[in-house]
Amino acid sequence: MSKPKILVIEDESDILEVITYNLEREGHKVISCRNGEQGLSRIRTDNPDLVILDLMLPGMDGVEVCRQVKSDPVTRAIPVIMVTAKAEESDIVLGLGIGADDYITKPFSPKELVARVKVVLRRGPLREQSGGGERVVRGELTIDLGRHEATISGVLLTLTPTEMRLLHFLASHPGRVFPRSHLLSRVIGEDAIVTDRNIDVHVRALRQKLGDAADVIETVRGVGYRFADGRR
């Protein structure tokens, strides 16, 4: 595989420099621009493997850039990592809700950034996972989407297709918090006429079936759910 090409959209020179330096050191090809309009056109013309997108940009902000990238069939498969200021939890929720693949909060360490980039590049676009027959193993839990099979310590779980996708999706991103609306669109489908609370029902049923392992799915008050990252 040739060098992954990463587009960094960031208006602050210091941060842009740090990001560029660290990604190039990892062997990535880095291109950059400093505002949303330019960023969007570079995404369309340069077809990067990954976009690192600052939220606060002059002119068109990061949210709008992300929204446009993710609503265009040509560009929506390109993974986007959003960069947000630490306090902006609502922005994180909004960004994930409109399809960002991951986020990182300022200030971040170069090590964290490089690790995040690696993960996102490795897993590729989220939207293509559901058809991939991908197998996820987390401790005693194994989820094989292709075979529609989930087991705990080798014991088969009886899950509905929605529960299977939900568990697979969460387990694919341990430690990441996903808002209910995001889970709904990824797991149930954007056309479904359902409310955010609908996801609660699926989570409750799923936890029941997980039995002793129910706590792998954690509720994050006021936001949504995450798969326990197992580091505690």
Ligand code: CA
């Ligand atoms: Ca900025």
